[in-house]
Amino acid sequence: xxxxxxxxxxxxxxxxxxxxxxxxxxxxxxxxxxVTYFKLWGYLWREWITTVxxxxxxxxxxxxxxxxxxxxxxxxxxxxxxxxxxxxxFLDAQHYNEVFTTxxxxxxxxxxxxxxxFFFNYLVPLQIGARDVAxxxxxxxxxxxxFMGMGLFxxxxxxxxxxxxxxxxxxxxxxxxxxxxxxxNYYMLSLQIAGLGTLLTGINFITTIFKMRAPGMTLFKMPMxxxxxxxxxxxxxxxxxxxxxxxxxxxxxxxxxxKFFAIGDGGMDMLWANLFWVWGHPEVYILILPAxxxxxxxxxxxxxxxxxxxxxxxxSMIVISVFSFAVWTHHFFTMGQGAFTNSIFSITTMxxxxxxxxxxxxxxxxxxxxxxEMTTPMLYAMHFIPLFxxxxxxxxxxxxxxxxxxxxxxxxxxxxFHNVIIPGVVYAMLAGLxxxxxxxxxxxxxxxxxxxxVWVMSTGFVLAFIPMYxxxxxxxxxxxxxxxxxxxxxxxxxxxxxxxGIMSVSFLMLVWNIWYSFKNSPRDIGSDPWDARGLExxxxxxxxxxxxxxxxxxxxxxxxxxxxxxxxxxKLFKGEIKDIHMPNNSGQTFILSVFFFIGGFALVFxxxxxxxxxxxxxxxxxxxxxxxxxxxxxxHKHEVEETEKxxxxxxxxx
Amino acid sequence: xxxxxxxxxxxGFVFSLILTVIAMLVYFTDMSFTTGMIILLVTAFIQAGxxxxxxxxxxxxxxxxxxxxxxxxGIGLIVLTILGTLLILIWDM
Ligand code: HEM
Ligand SMILES: [Cu+2]
Numbered sequence: 001x002x003x004x005x006x007x008x009x010x011x012x013x014x015x016x017x018x019x020x021x022x023x024x025x026x027x028x029x030x031x032x033x034x035v036t037y038f039k040l041w042g043y044l045w046r047e048w049i050t051t052v053x054x055x056x057x058x059x060x061x062x063x064x065x066x067x068x069x070x071x072x073x074x075x076x077x078x079x080x081x082x083x084x085x086x087x088x089x090f091l092d093a094q095h096y097n098e099v100f101t102t103x104x105x106x107x108x109x110x111x112x113x114x115x116x117x118f119f120f121n122y123l124v125p126l127q128i129g130a131r132d133v134a135x136x137x138x139x140x141x142x143x144x145x146x147f148m149g150m151g152l153f154x155x156x157x158x159x160x161x162x163x164x165x166x167x168x169x170x171x172x173x174x175x176x177x178x179x180x181x182x183x184x185n186y187y188m189l190s191l192q193i194a195g196l197g198t199l200l201t202g203i204n205f206i207t208t209i210f211k212m213r214a215p216g217m218t219l220f221k222m223p224m225x226x227x228x229x230x231x232x233x234x235x236x237x238x239x240x241x242x243x244x245x246x247x248x249x250x251x252x253x254x255x256x257x258x259k260f261f262a263i264g265d266g267g268m269d270m271l272w273a274n275l276f277w278v279w280g281h282p283e284v285y286i287l288i289l290p291a292x293x294x295x296x297x298x299x300x301x302x303x304x305x306x307x308x309x310x311x312x313x314x315x316s317m318i319v320i321s322v323f324s325f326a327v328w329t330h331h332f333f334t335m336g337q338g339a340f341t342n343s344i345f346s347i348t349t350m351x352x353x354x355x356x357x358x359x360x361x362x363x364x365x366x367x368x369x370x371x372x373e374m375t376t377p378m379l380y381a382m383h384f385i386p387l388f389x390x391x392x393x394x395x396x397x398x399x400x401x402x403x404x405x406x407x408x409x410x411x412x413x414x415x416x417f418h419n420v421i422i423p424g425v426v427y428a429m430l431a432g433l434x435x436x437x438x439x440x441x442x443x444x445x446x447x448x449x450x451x452x453x454v455w456v457m458s459t460g461f462v463l464a465f466i467p468m469y470x471x472x473x474x475x476x477x478x479x480x481x482x483x484x485x486x487x488x489x490x491x492x493x494x495x496x497x498x499x500x501g502i503m504s505v506s507f508l509m510l511v512w513n514i515w516y517s518f519k520n521s522p523r524d525i526g527s528d529p530w531d532a533r534g535l536e537x538x539x540x541x542x543x544x545x546x547x548x549x550x551x552x553x554x555x556x557x558x559x560x561x562x563x564x565x566x567x568x569x570x571k572l573f574k575g576e577i578k579d580i581h582m583p584n585n586s587g588q589t590f591i592l593s594v595f596f597f598i599g600g601f602a603l604v605f606x607x608x609x610x611x612x613x614x615x616x617x618x619x620x621x622x623x624x625x626x627x628x629x630x631x632x633x634x635x636h637k638h639e640v641e642e643t644e645k646x647x648x649x650x651x652x653x654x
Numbered sequence: 655x656x657x658x659x660x661x662x663x664x665x666g667f668v669f670s671l672i673l674t675v676i677a678m679l680v681y682f683t684d685m686s687f688t689t690g691m692i693i694l695l696v697t698a699f700i701q702a703g704x705x706x707x708x709x710x711x712x713x714x715x716x717x718x719x720x721x722x723x724x725x726x727x728g729i730g731l732i733v734l735t736i737l738g739t740l741l742i743l744i745w746d747m
Contacts, residue, residue: 210717210720211717234724234727238727238728238731242735268743270742270743271743274739274742274743278735278739322727322730322731325731325734325735326734326738328738329738329742336747337741337742337743337746337747338746338747340746341741341742341746344741
């Protein structure tokens with residue numbers, strides 16, 4: 001019996017881990033107690049867990065993203081603290097490995113991915129004038145699968161041990177021989193489950209965008225964010241299956257001793273690196289394209305004009321979607337293939353900078369001809385353009401395979417990808433969050449605190465990451481838990497630590513802003529406080545369950561239908577209110593996902609009986625679903641009319 | 655009459671059976687590895703196309719252009735990925 005429990009122990013514990021363990025246990029107990037005390041279980045189940053409303057599912061993604069931003073951020077500060085002075089002993093080598101692995105996985109897959117998925121969910125149906133996504137229940141399932149994958153990954157450090165072979169998890173390091181704890185099993189299985197959710201999201205949104213656009217909305221009249229969502233989801237559908245296959249092979253290598261990625265016995269360790277990056281490079285474009293979409297919305301709104309070069313924006317994204325699958329080798333130029341191959345992939349990589357550059361110039365021209373209003377979202381965009389361009393330029397430096405032998409796996413590389421991901425993806429997410437906040441919650445975030453946050457964040461960012469370019473060129477390797485005084489890296493690493501501290505302050509300012517604005521901001525802001533342009537702003541605030549009482553008709557409008565209706569009086573809502581058909585909530589998806597969680601957990605510890613039981617549970621849920629007949633329900637015409645009247649009294653959009 | 659007798663589907667079914675038989679012959683007859691592989695690949699792609707068109711109704715809706723361009727896009731990416739992988743791991747190693 002004690003042997004059974006011994007496998008759940010953390011193999012390499014520390015005081016910090018024990019503190020985290022205790023606080024997680026106490027925190028969970030407190031949470032359950034609060035929910036029980038206020039009798040919120042029923043409310044949570046009916047209104048959130050089982051919901052098929054794209055807006056609520058979006059908010060749940062947002063909450064996960066913010067919590068994971070916090071967790072990944074704590075990891076980041078721990079790493080910078082460890083490296084702040086030479087020969088530091090705050091973390092030992094093993095813990096440092098665990099922390100950078102967790103940081104990478106959490107930030108890319110459990111922070112950035114749900115953040116963009118939040119925007120897909122919240123915005124796409126509104127921007128195309130739909131009442132929900134094409135497959136509402138599948139959407140709920142996608143969220144819960146993603147959530148369970150996230151949860152499984154996050155318990156690893158207190159039950160059985162964290163993965164420690166990097167977010168790239170290269171074999172043979174990730175194989176049983178060198179990674180002896182169950183950590184890498186967690187990696188393989190949690191990404192598998194979460195990735196399944198992401199794949200479902202991809203299918204769902206492609207279908208939604210193709211099939212559910214408002215009458216008159218041709219593809220080339222779609223708002224720019226919806227275009228970016230379409231392309232990103234297309235990449236998801238083609239890239240994620242590669243990850244699925246790679247993870248399945250890796251799982252079998254670890255659990256059943258197959259030899260796919262073994263060095264001997266006919267295995268091929270490089271095959272993992274290859275498959276990982278066949279998914280991995282498209283993945284970075286999955287993240288950046290929706291970010292570009294958000295910036296396009298923000299920049300045209302606050303330049304007070306339409307987006308310059310709409311068609312070239314769309315075509316550059318389509319070109320990027322193809323090219324993003326043609327560059328993956330640049331992540332392992334140094335791993336043994338010949339100069340011929342490297343040259344080909346150098347050229348494709350440099351070429352991808354061209355469509356990216358086209359987009360940058362389009363934003364600049366939009367602003368050049370516009371009348372700029374420097375709100376907080378716009379300030380994020382203004383900081384994004386120069387900082388992201390710097391990251392793109394260092395990317396092109398890395399793209400030169402001969403030179404990459406010098407840069408590869410140094411801090412220079414670390415500086416590059418943070419330089420594109422933070423000003424690119426994170427700024428876009430925060431700009432979008434600030435921009436859409438009043439639509440979601442009915443009050444604005446404070447502009448003064450907001451703008452100060454942007455400046456503090458950028459200051460912290462520059463201090464934290466620019467020094468890494470220098471130490472990287474001087475030879476400081478990434479993923480090393482310490483360095484000696486004589487390397488001369490001390491000063492610049494201390495600077496990075498200070499920068500990381502300042503960035504943490506900026507995130508606390510964001511939290512403070514939410515609290516401050518919740519307390520102080522006026523609530524009578526109408527439904528269009530920014531004087532915005534897209535169809536999503538043609539809804540009431542708060543958005544009614546059915547989004548639009550009458551399906552908008554954009555035959556006579558451009559891609560900025562709401563703006564046209566405000567300026568030229570184009571009529572958006574023709575006809576009269578009818579009964580509205582809506583999908584039913586369902587708890588089956590949650591139950592199905594719980595089986596996935598249990599099955600994943602069982603496989604992590606090779607408890608095959610339990611795994612088979614949960615597999616049966618999964619199949620039973622699917623079987624039940626396929627026998628079920630669910631036609632949704634109707635909101636009656638007079639109910640809709642009454643809801644609409646209550647908005648008229650409050651004075652929202654018509 | 656056409657509605658009651660789905661001639662297209664029946665032809666498709668027969669044709670897919672023929673393709674399957676041809677593919678199976680590779681196992682039962684004596685031929686070089688290359689010839690066998692070529693026959694398998696060709697029949698497999700025709701088979702997949704047939705299934706798409708006849709049984710998954712790819713070409714029967716208004717937005718068939720979207721379905722076709724997705725399929726072509728997918729095939730393009732697959733070819734790209736496989737050729738690239740072979741180049742990296744075998745031809746230029
Ligand atoms: C002009 C565009 C870009 C170019 C030319 C470029 C080029 C490169 C190259 C050549 C590497 C590999 C360097 C090495 O391992 O030595 C790399 C790494 C990386 N890039 Fe970029 N990149 C670009 C944009 C982006 C964007 C937009 C993102 C994310 C949103 C991104 C995220 C990353 C990440 C995460 C890594 C490192 C992964 C790792 O090894 O852990 N890059 N980039
Ligand atoms: Cu890449």
